[in-house]
Amino acid sequence: MLLQQILNGTVSGAVYALFALGFTLIFGVQKLLNLAHGAIFMAGAFIAYYATINGLPFWFAVVLAVIATGLVSIVTDFVAFRQLRKQGHAEFAAIVTSLGVDLILMNIAQQVSRTQVLSFPFGTFPVEFYRGFGMRISLLQIVILVLVVILVAALYWYIHRTSFGRQIRAVSSNETTSALLGVSSQSVYLQTFFIAGALAGLAGVLIGLQFNSIHFMMGEPFLLQAFVVVVIGGLGSLMGAVLAALFIGIVQSLTIAYLSSELSIAIIFTLLFVTLLFFPNGFFGKADTFARGSRR
Amino acid sequence: MMNFYMAYQPIIDFFLIAVGLGYSQQIALKAGVFSIATAGFAAIGAYTSAILVTRYGIHPMISVFAAAAMGILASWILSLPLARLRGAFQAIATLAFVQVVIALLLYFSGFTGGALGIINIPRVVNTGWLLLAVGVTMYVVWSLNRSKVGRVFGALREDDSVAASLGIPIQGYYTLAFILSGVIGAVFGGMRSLYVFNIEPVDFGFAAMVASLTVVVLGGRNTLLGPIAGALIMAILPEIARPLAENRGILNGVILILVITFLPNGVGDELVYWLRRRFRRPSAATLGRTVTKGGANVSAH
Numbered sequence: 001m002l003l004q005q006i007l008n009g010t011v012s013g014a015v016y017a018l019f020a021l022g023f024t025l026i027f028g029v030q031k032l033l034n035l036a037h038g039a040i041f042m043a044g045a046f047i048a049y050y051a052t053i054n055g056l057p058f059w060f061a062v063v064l065a066v067i068a069t070g071l072v073s074i075v076t077d078f079v080a081f082r083q084l085r086k087q088g089h090a091e092f093a094a095i096v097t098s099l100g101v102d103l104i105l106m107n108i109a110q111q112v113s114r115t116q117v118l119s120f121p122f123g124t125f126p127v128e129f130y131r132g133f134g135m136r137i138s139l140l141q142i143v144i145l146v147l148v149v150i151l152v153a154a155l156y157w158y159i160h161r162t163s164f165g166r167q168i169r170a171v172s173s174n175e176t177t178s179a180l181l182g183v184s185s186q187s188v189y190l191q192t193f194f195i196a197g198a199l200a201g202l203a204g205v206l207i208g209l210q211f212n213s214i215h216f217m218m219g220e221p222f223l224l225q226a227f228v229v230v231v232i233g234g235l236g237s238l239m240g241a242v243l244a245a246l247f248i249g250i251v252q253s254l255t256i257a258y259l260s261s262e263l264s265i266a267i268i269f270t271l272l273f274v275t276l277l278f279f280p281n282g283f284f285g286k287a288d289t290f291a292r293g294s295r296r
Numbered sequence: 297m298m299n300f301y302m303a304y305q306p307i308i309d310f311f312l313i314a315v316g317l318g319y320s321q322q323i324a325l326k327a328g329v330f331s332i333a334t335a336g337f338a339a340i341g342a343y344t345s346a347i348l349v350t351r352y353g354i355h356p357m358i359s360v361f362a363a364a365a366m367g368i369l370a371s372w373i374l375s376l377p378l379a380r381l382r383g384a385f386q387a388i389a390t391l392a393f394v395q396v397v398i399a400l401l402l403y404f405s406g407f408t409g410g411a412l413g414i415i416n417i418p419r420v421v422n423t424g425w426l427l428l429a430v431g432v433t434m435y436v437v438w439s440l441n442r443s444k445v446g447r448v449f450g451a452l453r454e455d456d457s458v459a460a461s462l463g464i465p466i467q468g469y470y471t472l473a474f475i476l477s478g479v480i481g482a483v484f485g486g487m488r489s490l491y492v493f494n495i496e497p498v499d500f501g502f503a504a505m506v507a508s509l510t511v512v513v514l515g516g517r518n519t520l521l522g523p524i525a526g527a528l529i530m531a532i533l534p535e536i537a538r539p540l541a542e543n544r545g546i547l548n549g550v551i552l553i554l555v556i557t558f559l560p561n562g563v564g565d566e567l568v569y570w571l572r573r574r575f576r577r578p579s580a581a582t583l584g585r586t587v588t589k590g591g592a593n594v595s596a597h
Contacts, residue, residue, distance in 0.1 A: 033384050083557045091383050092330060093556045096513050099506060100552035107545030220502055224395055227388045235384070262403035269392040269399070276389050277377040 004135045005257045006250055011141045013249020014148035015210070018203035019222050020229040020241045021155060022073075022196025028236030029172040029192045030085075032094040036076045037200055037226065038219025039105035044069040044201025045208035045218065046109055049118050058124050065205050066198045073197020076101050077189055109216035118214040125209050144206050151199065152242055159238065168192060172236070228272045233284050240284025305423065309491060311531040312426035316484035318511035318523025319433050320477045323440075325517045327473035328453035330383055333374060333390035334481045334508045336397040339500035340370050341482030342489035343401065346414040349490065356420040356490050363486030364479050371478020372471070379470040382456075394505055401497040413496025414489075421491040429487060433480055438520055440476075449473060510548065514555055516565025525564030
């Protein structure tokens, strides 16, 4: 029972990691919170759903959803952040504009789905279970775990081993200097927003499959969850986000199993509070990050 | 006038509540605190009032004062971790605070009624009481603006390290900003619960948070006119845009983006700055503040 809960927690933690990675990537590069991330996640599930019921093969629907959410994320950057970057002091303004994008996307989804809860047609993904060591794991859970491991490794490789990744890291540490050295911050923003959106979209599809429910508000709890994940992991830290996501996933499934789901929310957000109070840079953030001190 | 009032009374009342919650939101932003905890304070105030009135038969007037006391307590506790944080981290932490409040309201369902909330709250608050509360709040905010506290808040907002270097105890003033935000939020939350007959946790969730933030962003973060202008827009907009009712989210979203991008100070603040530039009366200077953002430089001391 306990091991089963830990396994389930790891799987949901893995999906949180996909979601939180994009969120923390944007924060790391731009120092801005993207509140539209939850809606982009939701858009991924919606696009995959409508592609599937319109007869496209499921794998193609997933690819379509991932690319489309990447593009939606880029549009979000154009609409909500680009203008603000030019003006400076964007921190507060970005919260508001991305909230605006969030409202717009949710409203569109609400109209499209007529406020109904949708679910993928039965058999979209084969339902199979494997047993062992007293635990039960579904094929979907295995696929999720493998996919997340591959994607996290790929992202790590991309950020730390390629020239593009070096540019991203350069812009995130100092935009002006890297621009002087010939790094196009525009292309870095495009890349980070595309990657972030694509990861969120994939997470949306996976969550839609796993819980078999897709609705226009599904992004909201994940966005709130992502806050906890990135704060505990340290805003802007990729590895921190992954580890914290797994931790939160496990804490959540244990508290839901042994206590109650409302209490689970309270515990998780109290955890966030305690972390902010004693380790404001998270457990994996760099010592000189931005929790305290000047707001510029 | 009377006819107008009769026809639009609910809208006017909700407008007044929105103005009150707007001031709660504004006073935090004024001190440079990125708090979006107003919905949480409103929830605490609303539940305090509602429980005292329905369960213990306490006089509604006293229950609102109790709500205020709970608001002070909650915001003081909240300020302990938050006064140490900055910027986006404060926004995240206050967001978490609202979530914790709602989760606890759902969890202690024996006491709070859980997801169903509290029903059959007597309606004792009317437009007069709301006007009085808004009036008192405006007076408090106005006199704060004119006092040392207001100037310190301005300094904190513009640059907290400079403020600290001038010998201002910034933790203390951040705490004060939180407590003011908390008490105003809780009072209007309490009055709202005594107006709407029943309350449930959902009333104070993400949507409520967005609503009070919207009022201040649209209206303006610095002047007394700000929340009034913002709440007025939010009250009138649904009436004008009735055919767009289904797409209100899109409308709100577009307006938020456009206003913050092109009128970053908000409609109300821009109007006040424009009037001051236009008439350059010394009354602008008595506010004793130099406003720098958006090129509206008012420094006629």
